[in-house]
Amino acid sequence: MLDATIILQILWTSLATSSYYVLFAVAFALVLKVTRLFNFAQAAIMTIAFYTAFVAVQWLEWPAWAAFAVMMAATLAASYALERIGFEALRKRGVSVMFVFVFTFMVSEFVDYLAMLIFGTWPQTVFPGIFWPVTLVGNIAISAWDLPAIGATAGAFAVLFGFMRFSRLGQFMTGVADNPELAELYGIDKRRIFLVAMLIAGAFSALGMFLYGTRAQVLPQTGLNLMLFAVAATIIGGIGNVAGAAIAAVILGVIQNASILVISSEWQGFLLYVFLFLAIIFFPNGLRLPQRRRFATASETLAEQDAPPAESKA
Amino acid sequence: MEYLDGLIVIVGLYVILAASFNLIIGYGGLVSIAHPVFFALGAYASAILSRDFAVPVPLAMVAGAAVALAASIALALPSLRVSGDYLLIASIGFQLGLLEVIKNLRFTGGSSGFTNIPPFLIRDFGRLSYVVLVLAATAAVIWLVRSIARSDYGRAMSAMRDDELAFASLGRNAMWMKIAIFGLGSGLAGLAGALYAHYFRFVTPEQFELLQSAAILTMVVVGGMRTTWGPVVGALLLEALPQALAFLNLPPSVLGPIQGLLFTGLVLVFMFFRPQGLVPAQDVWRGTRKAEETR
Amino acid sequence: MANVLEVRGLNKSFGGIVVARNVDLDLHSGRVVGLIGPNGAGKTSLFNLISGVVRLDSGGVWLDGAPLNRLKFHQRIHRGLSRTWQHVRLFPSLPVLDNLLIATRDYPGERLVNVLFGRRRLGEHDRLARDKAMDILARMGLANVADALVTDLPYGQQKLVGVARALMGEAKCLLLDEPMAGVEGASYATMQRVVREVADRGVAVCVVEHNVAFVRDLCDEGVFMFSGAIMERGSVAELIRDPQLTELYFGH
Numbered sequence: 001m002l003d004a005t006i007i008l009q010i011l012w013t014s015l016a017t018s019s020y021y022v023l024f025a026v027a028f029a030l031v032l033k034v035t036r037l038f039n040f041a042q043a044a045i046m047t048i049a050f051y052t053a054f055v056a057v058q059w060l061e062w063p064a065w066a067a068f069a070v071m072m073a074a075t076l077a078a079s080y081a082l083e084r085i086g087f088e089a090l091r092k093r094g095v096s097v098m099f100v101f102v103f104t105f106m107v108s109e110f111v112d113y114l115a116m117l118i119f120g121t122w123p124q125t126v127f128p129g130i131f132w133p134v135t136l137v138g139n140i141a142i143s144a145w146d147l148p149a150i151g152a153t154a155g156a157f158a159v160l161f162g163f164m165r166f167s168r169l170g171q172f173m174t175g176v177a178d179n180p181e182l183a184e185l186y187g188i189d190k191r192r193i194f195l196v197a198m199l200i201a202g203a204f205s206a207l208g209m210f211l212y213g214t215r216a217q218v219l220p221q222t223g224l225n226l227m228l229f230a231v232a233a234t235i236i237g238g239i240g241n242v243a244g245a246a247i248a249a250v251i252l253g254v255i256q257n258a259s260i261l262v263i264s265s266e267w268q269g270f271l272l273y274v275f276l277f278l279a280i281i282f283f284p285n286g287l288r289l290p291q292r293r294r295f296a297t298a299s300e301t302l303a304e305q306d307a308p309p310a311e312s313k314a
Numbered sequence: 315m316e317y318l319d320g321l322i323v324i325v326g327l328y329v330i331l332a333a334s335f336n337l338i339i340g341y342g343g344l345v346s347i348a349h350p351v352f353f354a355l356g357a358y359a360s361a362i363l364s365r366d367f368a369v370p371v372p373l374a375m376v377a378g379a380a381v382a383l384a385a386s387i388a389l390a391l392p393s394l395r396v397s398g399d400y401l402l403i404a405s406i407g408f409q410l411g412l413l414e415v416i417k418n419l420r421f422t423g424g425s426s427g428f429t430n431i432p433p434f435l436i437r438d439f440g441r442l443s444y445v446v447l448v449l450a451a452t453a454a455v456i457w458l459v460r461s462i463a464r465s466d467y468g469r470a471m472s473a474m475r476d477d478e479l480a481f482a483s484l485g486r487n488a489m490w491m492k493i494a495i496f497g498l499g500s501g502l503a504g505l506a507g508a509l510y511a512h513y514f515r516f517v518t519p520e521q522f523e524l525l526q527s528a529a530i531l532t533m534v535v536v537g538g539m540r541t542t543w544g545p546v547v548g549a550l551l552l553e554a555l556p557q558a559l560a561f562l563n564l565p566p567s568v569l570g571p572i573q574g575l576l577f578t579g580l581v582l583v584f585m586f587f588r589p590q591g592l593v594p595a596q597d598v599w600r601g602t603r604k605a606e607e608t609r
Numbered sequence: 610m611a612n613v614l615e616v617r618g619l620n621k622s623f624g625g626i627v628v629a630r631n632v633d634l635d636l637h638s639g640r641v642v643g644l645i646g647p648n649g650a651g652k653t654s655l656f657n658l659i660s661g662v663v664r665l666d667s668g669g670v671w672l673d674g675a676p677l678n679r680l681k682f683h684q685r686i687h688r689g690l691s692r693t694w695q696h697v698r699l700f701p702s703l704p705v706l707d708n709l710l711i712a713t714r715d716y717p718g719e720r721l722v723n724v725l726f727g728r729r730r731l732g733e734h735d736r737l738a739r740d741k742a743m744d745i746l747a748r749m750g751l752a753n754v755a756d757a758l759v760t761d762l763p764y765g766q767q768k769l770v771g772v773a774r775a776l777m778g779e780a781k782c783l784l785l786d787e788p789m790a791g792v793e794g795a796s797y798a799t800m801q802r803v804v805r806e807v808a809d810r811g812v813a814v815c816v817v818e819h820n821v822a823f824v825r826d827l828c829d830e831g832v833f834m835f836s837g838a839i840m841e842r843g844s845v846a847e848l849i850r851d852p853q854l855t856e857l858y859f860g861h
Contacts, residue, residue, distance in 0.1 A: 038399065038402075089586070095589075097398075098339065098343070099585070099589070101345050101402055102345075102531060102535060102585065103585060105347065105528075105531075106528065106531075106578045106582050106585075107582070109528050109574065109577075110574075110575060110578040110579060110582065112574070113571040113572075113575045113578065114571070114575065116570065116571035116574070117568065117571035120567060121567065224524075225410075228406065228410070231406075235403070266418055267418065269414060270411060270418070273407045273411025273414065274411070276404070276406075276407035276411075277404060277407050277408070277411070458725075461724060461725065462721070465718065465719075465724040466711075466716060466718030466719050466724070466731075467718070467719045467721065467724050469711060470711060470716070470719050472702045472703060473700040473702070473711055475702070476700040476701055476702050477698050477700060479662070479698065480694065480698035480699070480700065482682050482683040482686070483660075483682070483686060483691075483692060483694070483698075484683075484686065484711060484712050484778065485683050485684075485687045485714075486683055487683050487684075488683075498721075597701075598704065598758060599702050599703055599707070601707075
């Protein structure tokens, strides 16, 4: 039956593997919070990140650090292009939610097919092998991948937290997230803030894909599947709550890993869709209440817009 | 000749898919990518019922459409209770998740597909009879969507898209209207699926994947949303292109992605340079009965 | 004089700001109540709470004795409530006439069965709706713009169309949110006349307005709101003369 060792092992492994989930979730949640956009094109960014690293390591035979650097550069460039050429143009036109969705979805699909064309449909990894040396601590197997992964994720999160809390740009970002019109009145450049949010998300996505791709196999469509996890975590964590999304990602990761005890592996992937569906039905406002803000009911939000600024203050 | 018949059937079915999706996304203003999965449900349900449960094919086809309809309501009802944006996310989960299920179940044939689906009409009346059936169904669906769009129902949908809160101030329940449209559109997709299954007699999960979502979306967006003929033009165009590509004799591993690139690339180009599509819709709703009155 | 709408002990706060403070209100059939007060008093919020656009924290609303608390916005409209919006909210994709036709009490033309099979059965209903819409438009002097697009109309006329749309549903209780804001000239007298006619037919009317002259000429009684609470009730003339209320009003 279940003994402490197995449970601890599963807990440890899921904690380690939830590292990339956290990164993807934070990226998605941050963009959503600041720009109010469901950025499904993040999957495209993730795909670009992975294949850049892959090409650098396996085709160009560069060392890992160089591959990481060029991956970051490519991802940031792609994020920049997406924001400035894509989203900004759409915002200027005042297009509908549907339009933006179709756009982000199509961008992700386009990059997917491009990857399929160039790299084929068989699984790839960043390094030729994904076997990492394992040390036994007590009876728990700890892979040499685990600690750096957890460390990198925690570090990235800490940097983000510090940035949001203590730097002016980060504080502006929170301001824009809470009330973009008011922030503009105070002279905060929305365009710049949106770009910074997209770049941060890109960096997180790239880091996440580097971690994922050094441990598991990647197909062109992997980006989209991983993104769904991020979406589920963002919804459960509460829209507008980045820390919540991160915590939800860890919890979901643990549940998905632990599920191996009760269901066969081929159904594990399916579990993700169940999460997503349950999240939408039961937790549309997230499990965490503090940041409920404007997402109460659709009509409440619309009604608030109906009242002129003076009226809504009292 | 057999090749041409098959092509006409496929084009007809995709016109049905595009027209019914136009109903959902164009007229209903609902964002969803889950259309192919209802196509699949109709196909699989009809196939399984007729092959393994000896249900007569016409009945199985109707059952296929009904299964698609029921499933779509099961998806839309909880999602729309929250908001329209959630339907989008739920539809992604639904599309991908349900296909996972189909791939892993034994009674659907799993990843290798479902074979030996009972034929219909062809043995008794020849291949052409089925082609006529599909064309008749296609014409019926085009007429149906057009009638709805130009009726008071279409007028209400136009108002709902304009301003949902004002729509509610007229006593209308926007949520039920959206669910009805979603159900109708998805049910029609299910019907197309059933028609597909009994012609080609073989279905696999990979015929109903994200590529098809992209294709149908492209047909509607590029063809022209909220018009009768836009989806038709879109479907014809997008079914003709792959056929043209097929003549290039590319290996399948290259053909697939190139088709995908073409579909998605087209949508992106159109979205930026001609968002109204090939057949532009009018901004103002105009009905039929208005023309009948005398003043 | 029947009590059509009753509001008791309505309370609502939005994140620390109180928009409704123990509000009581009665609307009677045939009477026009003027709801006045400075900006931010919570007048539009009160309309939102009564109609169900916004959920209340505590209190109750009754229409003809039946409780509305558990009903959603569109369900309350069905029961006989009707309202207009400060920012008009007409449907830009429909011509003026269709904006009214779509606002009838029942709409058999929208049942899918009728769309496909019952075109002929709807003829009578359509004719009646059309006659009624044209009648309302004529009374407002808008008969000539029936086929125009709402976006082509000047703001004052759009507001009139908004009121016309609210009248199509034959509601028992009508809430008008600043019908005169942005309206001048001939439309002023028209609006007064139309609202008076509606009330005379037995509808309970409540008007939120800043235009004091309008309120004084039209309303049978006045209610002064400030900071979410009702400060005074009485005849409009009395309220206007009260120096404390004047200070509250103009102090903001």
